[in-house]
Amino acid sequence: MLHIVNGDSVAKKLRQGLVPDDILVWREVYPHGPVFEEPAAVDHRKKRARYLERTLGIPRSEYIMISETQDKTLAGYSQYKEVVLWFEHDLFDQAMLCYLLHWFSKQFLSQTKLSLLSIGEFPGIEPFRGLGQLTPEQLQSLSGTWKSVSPEAMELGSALWQAYSSSEPDKLQKLLSEDTSALPFAQEAFKAHLSRFPSVRNGLGCVEQMTLELVETGINSPGELFGHVSGRLHILGIGDLQYWHILKKLSQGPYPLLSIRGMDGFPAYDAPTASFVHGEIALTAFGRSVLAEEADRAAKQGIDEWYGGVHVQGKQPRWRWDTVRQTLYETAEA
CATH class of the missing domain: 3.40.1360.10 (Dna Topoisomerase Vi A Subunit; Chain: A, domain 2)
Structure with missing residues (x-):
């Protein structure tokens, strides 16, 4: 066998x-x-x-x-x-x-x-x-x-x-x-995948949204954040390297949503960063406005991510996730 x-x-x-x-x-x-x-x-x-x-x-x-x-x-x-x-x-x-x-x-x-x-x-x-x-x-x-x-x-x-x-x-x-009952776990897993697309409300996918919400509550170390996000969104099965990539993107660019102090870089494959565990993460002013749905991350910062076979790019992404209706739709502006 x-x-x-x-x-x-x-x-x-x-x-x-x-x-x-x-x-x-x-x-x-x-x-x-x-x-x-x-x-x-x-x-x-x-x-x-x-x-x-x-x-x-x-x-x-x-x-x-x-x-x-x-x-x-x-x-x-x-x-x-x-x-x-x-x-x-x-x-x-x-x-x-x-x-x-x-x-x-x-x-x-x-x-x-x-x-x-x-x-x-x-x-x-x-x-x-x-x-x-x-x-x-x-x-x-x-x-x-x-x-x-x-x-x-x-x-x-x-x-x-x-x-x-x-x-x-x-x-x-x-x-x-x-009907997806032939594979009983596929429905929830792939619907969670669609929720990773930028939302209609503020341009955040479910992982980014959860991250900002947790930082707002006072969870401000990278390790703690990963533990909480991967736990609450366990349906994604997200790994640490995947999460560090997301965290890095949230903290970089001309309009960062997070600021990270006390660390000298992000871990990578076979390249741990000793000071990473001591980093302290906080929301920026822009991050707070996005979390409050007063600003749109994608429209301001732009996006360049892959979701399965879909390459989502630019400041007017073609596909958006509606968190209320729990559905993905094609935007008229794209």
Whole structure:
């Protein structure tokens, strides 16, 4: 059997004799940077590698090497009697799951069985954030509980990936209005993705909005902020490097929303910053006006971010999230 998991912590525990099989850790951060329907295409991979190097510090050559290696392992699926996908309920995992379902939908599985273990809770674990919280014994209790991937789940996963990687996010929104019960955690995860787009009220996505609200309450250290934001928005499965990128963007530019004192830079991949934990964060005057919905971050500061396959740019972003109606719409001004 081949087990495909989302992180090294889960893989390490499974390797402690829990599953006598091969394990592939799928290393990707699909909620960050440009995403393409066929990410293995050379031009697509290079573009994504450049972006991840620039924003997260992941060396371009290392990203490409890891991607090619895991693709090679995936391509050898036919040597296994069964492939089991272990993925959680948050956006980080659901995006991975949907990509893999999209990939497998194009393969001839023949004698290989494709199975899925996907949970959003576990007895005694509150709040449940993911499989990494579980002990080896708890993980072992899940062994064999996976179910065969149904044709409906395969089709839905592929459709969700195509919509997520599309430059037209209304395709995803339309898909989410239909029956998504074949993948029970996809609805909430991908709707949370849409809430990351700049809002109609002040140009902030849900992560930026939560950050400013927490700073206003007095939470002013980077570590504390990340803990609170990642906890309250656990449905996103946001990682620390992703969050530092967002925090950096909020504190830079001609119209910063946050000021940060007492630190000499932001951590990056394999490059921790010793003074970072001692930084002190405060709202700027502009940050307070945006939080009060008296100013618009996007209109004043401009935006240059990727949300799945959508590149949102400029001071009049084409797509905005309506926090009241919980819907994404195309602006007339763009």
